[in-house]
Amino acid sequence: MKQFITFLKKEFAHVLRDRKTLLILFGMPVAQILIFGFALTNEVKNANIVVVDYAKDESSQKLLAKIEASQYFEIEKMVISADQIEKAFQEGVIKLALVIPSNFASDLAHQNHAQVQVIADASDPNTANTLTNYISSIVLDYQQELTTNAGIPYRIMPETRMLYNPQLKGVYNFVPGVMALVLMLVCVMMTAVSIVREKEMGTMEILLVSPFKPLMVVVSKAIPYLLLSLINVAVILLLSVFVLDLPILGNIFLLFAESTLFIITCLTIGIFISVKTASQQVAMLISLMGMMLPTILFSGFMFPIENMPVALQVISNVVPAKWFYIIVKSIMIKGLGFSGIWKETLILAGMTLFLLVVSLKTFKIRLA
Amino acid sequence: MDTVIQTEKLTKRFGDFIAANEITLEVYKGEIFGFLGANGAGKTTAMRMLCGLSTPSSGKATIAGFDVYRQTENIKKNIGYMSQKFSLYDDLTVLENIYFFGGIYGLSDKQLKEKSTELVKRLGLEREATKLVSSLPLGWKQKLSFSVAVLHEPKIVFLDEPTGGVDPVTRRQFWDLIYEAADQGLTVFVTTHYMDEAEYCNRISLMVDGRVEALDSPANLKTNFGASSMDEVFYQLARGAKRGD
Amino acid sequence: MEAVVVSNLTKTYGGEKVLAVDHVSFSVNKGELFGLIGPDGSGKTSIFRMLTTLLLPDSGVATVDGFDIIKDYRQIRNTVGYMPGKFSLYQDLSIEENLNFFATVFGTTVKENYHLIKDIYVQIEKFKTRRAGKLSGGMKQKLALCCALIHKPTVLFLDEPTTGVDPVSRKEFWEMLKRLKEQGITIVVSTPYMDEATLCDRIALIQNGKILSIDTPGSIVANYPDDLYAIKAENMYKLLKSLEGYSQRKNSYAFGEYAHVTFKTYSEENVKKHLQESGLKDIVIRKATPTIEDCFIKLLGH
Numbered sequence: 050m051k052q053f054i055t056f057l058k059k060e061f062a063h064v065l066r067d068r069k070t071l072l073i074l075f076g077m078p079v080a081q082i083l084i085f086g087f088a089l090t091n092e093v094k095n096a097n098i099v100v101v102d103y104a105k106d107e108s109s110q111k112l113l114a115k116i117e118a119s120q121y122f123e124i125e126k127m128v129i130s131a132d133q134i135e136k137a138f139q140e141g142v143i144k145l146a147l148v149i150p151s152n153f154a155s156d157l158a159h160q161n162h163a164q165v166q167v168i169a170d171a172s173d174p175n176t177a178n179t180l181t182n183y184i185s186s187i188v189l190d191y192q193q194e195l196t197t198n199a200g201i202p203y204r205i206m207p208e209t210r211m212l213y214n215p216q217l218k219g220v221y222n223f224v225p226g227v228m229a230l231v232l233m234l235v236c237v238m239m240t241a242v243s244i245v246r247e248k249e250m251g252t253m254e255i256l257l258v259s260p261f262k263p264l265m266v267v268v269s270k271a272i273p274y275l276l277l278s279l280i281n282v283a284v285i286l287l288l289s290v291f292v293l294d295l296p297i298l299g300n301i302f303l304l305f306a307e308s309t310l311f312i313i314t315c316l317t318i319g320i321f322i323s324v325k326t327a328s329q330q331v332a333m334l335i336s337l338m339g340m341m342l343p344t345i346l347f348s349g350f351m352f353p354i355e356n357m358p359v360a361l362q363v364i365s366n367v368v369p370a371k372w373f374y375i376i377v378k379s380i381m382i383k384g385l386g387f388s389g390i391w392k393e394t395l396i397l398a399g400m401t402l403f404l405l406v407v408s409l410k411t412f413k414i415r416l417a
Numbered sequence: 418m419d420t421v422i423q424t425e426k427l428t429k430r431f432g433d434f435i436a437a438n439e440i441t442l443e444v445y446k447g448e449i450f451g452f453l454g455a456n457g458a459g460k461t462t463a464m465r466m467l468c469g470l471s472t473p474s475s476g477k478a479t480i481a482g483f484d485v486y487r488q489t490e491n492i493k494k495n496i497g498y499m500s501q502k503f504s505l506y507d508d509l510t511v512l513e514n515i516y517f518f519g520g521i522y523g524l525s526d527k528q529l530k531e532k533s534t535e536l537v538k539r540l541g542l543e544r545e546a547t548k549l550v551s552s553l554p555l556g557w558k559q560k561l562s563f564s565v566a567v568l569h570e571p572k573i574v575f576l577d578e579p580t581g582g583v584d585p586v587t588r589r590q591f592w593d594l595i596y597e598a599a600d601q602g603l604t605v606f607v608t609t610h611y612m613d614e615a616e617y618c619n620r621i622s623l624m625v626d627g628r629v630e631a632l633d634s635p636a637n638l639k640t641n642f643g644a645s646s647m648d649e650v651f652y653q654l655a656r657g658a659k660r661g662d
Numbered sequence: 663m664e665a666v667v668v669s670n671l672t673k674t675y676g677g678e679k680v681l682a683v684d685h686v687s688f689s690v691n692k693g694e695l696f697g698l699i700g701p702d703g704s705g706k707t708s709i710f711r712m713l714t715t716l717l718l719p720d721s722g723v724a725t726v727d728g729f730d731i732i733k734d735y736r737q738i739r740n741t742v743g744y745m746p747g748k749f750s751l752y753q754d755l756s757i758e759e760n761l762n763f764f765a766t767v768f769g770t771t772v773k774e775n776y777h778l779i780k781d782i783y784v785q786i787e788k789f790k791t792r793r794a795g796k797l798s799g800g801m802k803q804k805l806a807l808c809c810a811l812i813h814k815p816t817v818l819f820l821d822e823p824t825t826g827v828d829p830v831s832r833k834e835f836w837e838m839l840k841r842l843k844e845q846g847i848t849i850v851v852s853t854p855y856m857d858e859a860t861l862c863d864r865i866a867l868i869q870n871g872k873i874l875s876i877d878t879p880g881s882i883v884a885n886y887p888d889d890l891y892a893i894k895a896e897n898m899y900k901l902l903k904s905l906e907g908y909s910q911r912k913n914s915y916a917f918g919e920y921a922h923v924t925f926k927t928y929s930e931e932n933v934k935k936h937l938q939e940s941g942l943k944d945i946v947i948r949k950a951t952p953t954i955e956d957c958f959i960k961l962l963g964h
Contacts, residue, residue: 415718
């Protein structure tokens with residue numbers, strides 16, 4: 050028994066004296082609880098929707114007022130044509146559109162029932178469902194109001210159309226997200242570990258005292274993982290298409306090109322981490338812990354970013370996975386071409402360049 | 418003379434490879450026994466069997482009177498061990514290390530207190546007693562390591578290349594500790610690459626390719642091999658070794 | 663021309679806390695086999711790392727082949743050969759692949775400079791397809807040396823190349839170095855083994871970041887200030903204890919078979935008498951030639 054206690058004392062000493070590990074041990078759960086507490090919400094607030102009001106009469110105005118009064122939606126009313134609705138969806142500016150037909154008021158007056166059209170972006174089926182439900186309940190509410198006031202039953206039927214993913218399949222959301230996650234983890238961790246391993250083993254010393262340029266060392270370590278990751282992408286896509294029945298509406302080459310860009314971004318992050326760390330263990334810890342959580346949270350595939358507090362939304366802009374997720378969804382599910390994703394591509398390219406420059410500048414050409 | 422280590426054709430096989438081949442030797446109480454051999458000759462394998470850390474494939478051995486197959490726990494209680502690779506915990510203080518290792522070997526609190534005060538005084542470490550071991554220079558770490566290894570007054574202490582890389586003065590101070598301990602009846606089993614240290618031993622065994630090729634006092638070995646130094650004896654025996662290269 | 667010139671080099675670690683290299687100065691002549699002799703922690707590796715441009719000194723200057731270690735690091739990196747302590751090589755690559763890799767990194771081929779490494783390489787050639795991770799310590803050393811030489815460096819820095827290796831392999835290694843010297847390569851070696859010091863042209867003894875002495879081994883030994891005696895008895899421990907009690911003793915310590923002793927005043931009779939009174943038998947006393955180790959011990963202040 051005494052031996053056991055002696056051992057216990059020693060183990061406590063080891064743990065308490067390792068400041069870095071303590072930080073992770075205590076800091077991480079706190080960070081996680083806070084972030085999950087704020088980010089984790091499936092409720093929708095202030096979702097951007099578009100209302101196309103062909104009627105522009107008293108009834109439609111009343112309906113609109115009700116919608117505006119709810120906290121769920123922010124109306125951008127200025128859309129007029131079907132084309133513009135389409136564009137708004139493609140750009141990802143809105144998740145839902147409500148179309149009120151021109152004969153809304155007259156239908157209500159003469160027939161006691163009318164229709165409205167609800168179009169939702171179902172590339173994220175959960176959000177689409179939630180939003181359509183909210184709109185439907187508001188419409189129902191209005192319907193009840195009319196019924197109560199008039200004493201006769203009114204009916205307003207929302208006709209729902211789910212864009213991009215009529216069957217509301219989860220994989221539409223899930224596969225792009227997993228792609229981002231897998232690429233991120235593999236590329237970042239593998240590159241970081243590979244470079245740090247040379248440092249740990251001592252072979253980096255020899256390389257430094259040679260004509261071989263640091264840039265070459267770094268690039269030659271990244272390229273095998275680039276190729277392997279592209280194969281990974283191909284495998285994921287094959288599985289998605291043939292096993293999960295996920296269609297690829299857009300251009301496959303564009304998809305691969307964008308994937309290549311994202312892979313390079315991740316490799317650069319790996320390089321950046323390796324420049325700052327000295328042991329493989331720390332490199333792995335940072336790559337896994339430091340990258341996994343933000344990617345899952347802030348890429349938007351599990352928890353819609355629009356529902357997060359503003360501060361977290363801002364942070365999400367710095368997470369490359371977020372932009373890649375949008376790009377993949379746009380190509381695969383919305384069938385967009387380069388014109389639809391040039392902004393996100395530019396952002397990713399910019400991040401990569403920035404990280405690359407910083408990594409190379411801070412790459413230690415000396416040991417200390 | 419009491420025999421503290423006795424082996425008979427002790428062998429260790431790893432698959433087809435015979436790492437240690439029919440080791441037969443005797444070590445007496447209070448002896449400083451040198452265990453020499455080139456890298457890969459089988460020294461570490463042999464030592465691990467003697468420490469009760471590795472079960473032999475065949476052969477017999479008793480360590481401190483305990484059978485090496487059936488009574489390994491008793492063996493471990495009666496021996497001390499120190500190697501160059503690991504000795505003390507860097508992130509614990511001098512005193513914490515002493516208390517830890519002493520506690521593991523079952524020393525009472527009273528004994529721990531007494532012995533730690535005595536040890537610290539003898540090594541001149543009073544000012545460093547509450548400092549982390551990592552802050553000590555290598556030579557002091559070695560000496561402290563040895564003292565901790567014999568804290569529980571074992572019958573035999575196994576030292577695996579204890580003085581590697583240390584300056585000449587500290588090396589001799591280390592051997593002073595070994596001499597003192599041997600004088601008080603502790604048997605010291607030491608491996609080393611320093612041939613002058615081989616001279617400090619009462620007897621030496623030299624392993625080549627898994628076998629013990631020579632076992633005698635340094636003086637006799639030199640006479641038998643017509644050599645003027647242990648260096649030459651080693652060279653003559655180990656030069657033809659097949660293993661290792 | 664001097665191949666390496668070091669002037670007042672200083673290095674501290676941990677923000678002023680550890681003074682690893684304390685105003686060290688020395689120079690190495692072209693084609694010389696120069697030894698940096700000292701125990702672990704004496705500053706050898708730090709000095710090597712500064713000279714191979716891997717670390718920046720806190721103060722002081724140094725040049726290798728005329729190039730400044732701070733400003734001209736690129737040139738130095740193109741021309742020196744470096745074998746760090748505990749060199750691990752690429753474990754997953756074979757002997758052949760490792761050698762080819764390092765040759766290519768330096769813009770040359772194995773063929774071009776094969777004559778430099780031939781003597782060493784033939785000893786490991788028959789294992790050339792074996793992975794470096796599976797080699798014995800002695801073989802790894804030889805491979806590491808080949809890799810450091812393959813680009814025909816002007817100066818070769820070897821940091822503790824024989825540490826942890828048995829005496830036979832150590833001897834062979836130094837014989838290889840001697841033959842390399844004949845090729846005109848300047849070799850700077852560090853080692854904790856005092857007996858290897860005599861194999862160098864000139865040596866610098868170093869301890870705690872300070873240089874204790876620089877000279878040829880012969881001169882250092884010749885400058886030993888005291889008369890050194892070797893005394894043998896049937897029991898070293900008893901002998902040492904007895905000597906400690908001898909009033910005229912200056913210093914005494916074990917040295918293999920004999921104890922080495924220096925005296926304040928020497929009288930063979932008195933010494934013998936004192937030892938016999940302690941109960942010692944088979945006493946032999948003779949004069950001894952100091953070795954580098956004796957000089958080192960003396961310089962450490964004892």
